[in-house]
Each structure stands twice: as structure tokens, then as C-alpha cells.
Amino acid sequence: MGTVEGLRVSVHLSWAKPIKNIHSIHRFKVQQLPIMAIISSCTASTLKGAAVSLRSGNLVAFPTETVYGLGVDATNKDAVSHLYQVKGRPTDHPLIVHISSLANLNKWAREIPEYAIKLARAFWPGPMTLILSRTHLAKDFITGNQDSVGIRVPSHPLASALLKEFEGQGGLGVVAPSANRFGKVSPTTVGDVFEELSGYLSPSDLILDGGPCQVGVESTIINCTQDFPEILRPGAITATMISDLIGLQVNQIATGSNKSLIKAPGLLQSHYAPKAKVFLSTTPDLGDGFIALSDIPTPPGAIRLASPKDNNEYAQLLYQALRLSDTKQISNVIVIPPTGDDIAIAICDRLEKCAYKG
Ligand code: TXA
Numbered sequence: 257m258g259t260v261e262g263l264r265v266s267v268h269l270s271w272a273k274p275i276k277n278i279h280s281i282h283r284f285k286v287q288q289l290p291i292m293a294i295i296s297s298c299t300a301s302t303l304k305g306a307a308v309s310l311r312s313g314n315l316v317a318f319p320t321e322t323v324y325g326l327g328v329d330a331t332n333k334d335a336v337s338h339l340y341q342v343k344g345r346p347t348d349h350p351l352i353v354h355i356s357s358l359a360n361l362n363k364w365a366r367e368i369p370e371y372a373i374k375l376a377r378a379f380w381p382g383p384m385t386l387i388l389s390r391t392h393l394a395k396d397f398i399t400g401n402q403d404s405v406g407i408r409v410p411s412h413p414l415a416s417a418l419l420k421e422f423e424g425q426g427g428l429g430v431v432a433p434s435a436n437r438f439g440k441v442s443p444t445t446v447g448d449v450f451e452e453l454s455g456y457l458s459p460s461d462l463i464l465d466g467g468p469c470q471v472g473v474e475s476t477i478i479n480c481t482q483d484f485p486e487i488l489r490p491g492a493i494t495a496t497m498i499s500d501l502i503g504l505q506v507n508q509i510a511t512g513s514n515k516s517l518i519k520a521p522g523l524l525q526s527h528y529a530p531k532a533k534v535f536l537s538t539t540p541d542l543g544d545g546f547i548a549l550s551d552i553p554t555p556p557g558a559i560r561l562a563s564p565k566d567n568n569e570y571a572q573l574l575y576q577a578l579r580l581s582d583t584k585q586i587s588n589v590i591v592i593p594p595t596g597d598d599i600a601i602a603i604c605d606r607l608e609k610c611a612y613k614g
């Protein structure tokens with residue numbers, strides 16, 4: 257059992273999905289090391305405790321529909337600085353502010369273009385982040401010194417309830433990067449969060465268990481500081497969905513000499529990487545991992561890591577499959593990327609970033 261601001265909460269070591277390093281968790285328990293509380297069945301009172309904990313400057317990892325986030329109070333400089341340390345992330349990489357509803361957008365953003373309001377009305381709550389000009393509330397310590405701020409209204413019921421409770425207690429927003437160490441694969445289950453961060457969180461921090469994430473890849477990031485929207489990171493909300501809605505041309509982030517004017521340092525070429533070397537579309541050797549849609553048979557001698565039936569399931573399972581390659585100590589993973597102009601674009605983006613460059 258653990259204590260959250262006077263509330264007793266269960267520390268569950270049984271998981272929504274079986275996790276790979278269960279032995280290390282038992283070792284952890286046996287040695288009686290300090291451990292953050294993992295709350296598996298969130299109630300109104302545990303959420304209240306989690307919001308109090310955030311307001312006190314602690315870290316709370318929570319599920320969103322995309323990936324798990326590691327949250328702190330977006331206005332608390334010390335807490336944000338601690339968050340950067342826990343993630344091992346350079347401080348010029350800006351954070352996304354999570355709010356409970358569009359109604360609170362004006363607190364954080366100004367000069368909001370008409371098309372951004374349309375996007376927010378259509379796709380929030382949901383897997384979309386808007387980059388907008390910031391108000392005085394969005395300090396340099398969350399924006400990486402940029403004049404813009406990233407805002408998102410997540411749709412996962414637990415995230416939504418936590419944000420509402422936090423705001424009800426006077427909070428204004430929660431910054432939450434993906435709950436992984438910098439450069440690593442984003443977590444999509446509570447077991448992944450534990451695996452990534454248990455060594456870095458303290459007993460006053462919390463992990464909320466909301467089951468496996470439905471989308472599985474991070475939100476679409478759209479730069480809305482210009483006349484036309486520009487996708488900085490593809491996700492479940494696609495360019496077609498955006499242009500169909502607002503009737504404007506949508507730019508995709510350009511690389512090379514045509515780089516976007518906006519600085520999005522988290523969008524590095526090497527990211528989301530497991531320990532294994534990831535290769536796209538080559539023939540596997542004996543003992544190599546293999547990820548492809550279920551209608552593609554496993555080549556002889558390869559170890560199947562995921563067989564998604566469609567592109568949505570591909571996104572849902574991708575990070576789990578990459579993590580599994582580490583658990584199985586596989587050296588090379590061969591991936592057959594999906595095709596299409598839906599979430600396949602986001603999957604291919606992440607695959608290119610984690611692909612072996614050597
Ligand atoms: O789905 C998601 O967006 C998840 C969940 C937890 O909400 N969060 C997430 O956060 O992916 P993070 O910190 O892992 O990635 C945020 C990305 C980074 O690449 C960062 O550079 C970019 O958003 N970003 C944040 N604020 C920005 C800004 N003002 N201008 C440009 N890029 C920004």
C-alpha cells in the first residue's frame with residue numbers, strides 16, 4: 257500500500273497486460289526499495305489525490321489515448337525542471353500543455369486563427385496538439401524559449417477526469433511529455449511506464465493505470481502560427497482529415513533546405529528507438545524479429561513480434577512490438593511498413609526515425 261496525501265491506495269503489481277520484466281519488479285519489491293504508487297483502479301477520490309499531488313509539485317504518469325504521459329503542473333518551474341531531469345531530456349525541447357477543454361485555450365494561447373478553432377472543435381478531445389502563439393502564462397521553462405506553446409485536450413477518460421479535477425483545484429494546465437526516457441520508445445501500457453521510469457520516480461510520485469492506449473502513437477502536432485496549418489508530427493488526425501475540414505492546404509514539415517521556420521527539437525531524426533537495430537523492408541535472417549500486417553506471412557526462422565490486422569491496430573501494437581524485441585534480446589528487427597494515407601503515415605514516420613542509420 258502507498259499513501260497519496262492521506263489517501264491509501266493499492267500498489268498493484270498485476271497488470272492490464274502481462275509485462276516482460278516481471279522478475280525485476282519482484283526483485284524491486286523484495287529489496288523493499290522505495291517505490292512510487294501505481295493506482296490500478298482509479299476512483300474519484302484517488303483522482304482527487306493525484307490532482308493534489310500534481311498541485312504539490314509531484315510527478316503523475318497518466319494514460320492518454322495516444323501514449324502514457326508524465327505530468328507535472330505547467331506553472332511550477334521547479335516541478336518542470338525535475339520532470340526534465342527524470343526524462344533525461346534537454347531543456348530546449350518544449351512540452352505540450354494538457355488542458356481539459358477548449359474553453360481554457362485562451363489562458364495559454366493568443367491570436368488563435370479561425371482554422372485552429374475549427375480543428376479544436378472537430379478533433380478535441382482527441383489525439384491532436386496545436387502549436388499557437390503563447391500568452392504570458394506559457395513560460396520559457398515549458399516552451400524551450402519559443403514564443404509558441406503546444407496545447408492538447410486528451411480524450412482518455414482518466415486523463416480528462418484528472419485534468420478536470422486539477423483545474424477544479426485551481427490548476428491551469430499539466431505539461432506531459434511521453435512517459436519514457438529521452439529518445440526511447442513511448443510507453444503504451446502501465447508496465448512500460450514502470451519499466452522506463454521506476455528507477456527515476458520517487459515515492460511521492462504516482463503512476464495511474466488506464467489500460468493499454470487505444471491509438472498507440474503520439475498526437476498529430478499542427479503548427480497554427482502561420483496562415484496555413486503545417487503538420488510537424490503526423491498522428492491519427494491526418495492531413496486529409498484536416499484539409500477536408502478546413503478547406504485549406506496543409507503543409508507537412510519540410511526537411512533539408514526547406515525546413516519549417518518553427519523549431520520542433522523533439523522531432524529528431526533518431527528517436528523512438530529500441531535497443532535492436534530496426535531495418536525496413538529487408539529479408540530477415542534466422543532469429544531476427546519481424547513486424548508486419550497479419551496477411552504477410554512470417555519468413556522462415558524469423559520471430560514474429562506483431563501481426564496487426566489493419567493500420568489502426570498496427571499503430572496500437574507498434575511500440576509494444578519494439579519493446580518486445582528488447583525483452584527477447586533480439587539484435588535485428590525487420591519491419592514491413594504499412595501503406596496508405598491514414599495513420600500509416602504516422603507509423604512510417606516513427607519507423608523512419610527508429611530505423612538503423614549506421
Ligand atoms: O500524444 C502526445 O502528444 C503525448 C501525450 C502524452 O500527450 N505527448 C508527447 O509529448 O508526445 P512529447 O513531449 O514526448 O512530444 C512533444 C513534441 C516534441 O517533439 C516537442 O518538440 C513538440 O511536441 N513541441 C511542443 N511544444 C512545441 C512548440 N511550442 N513548438 C514546436 N514543437 C513543440
Ligand code: MG
Binds near residue numbers: 433
Ligand atoms: Mg516523446
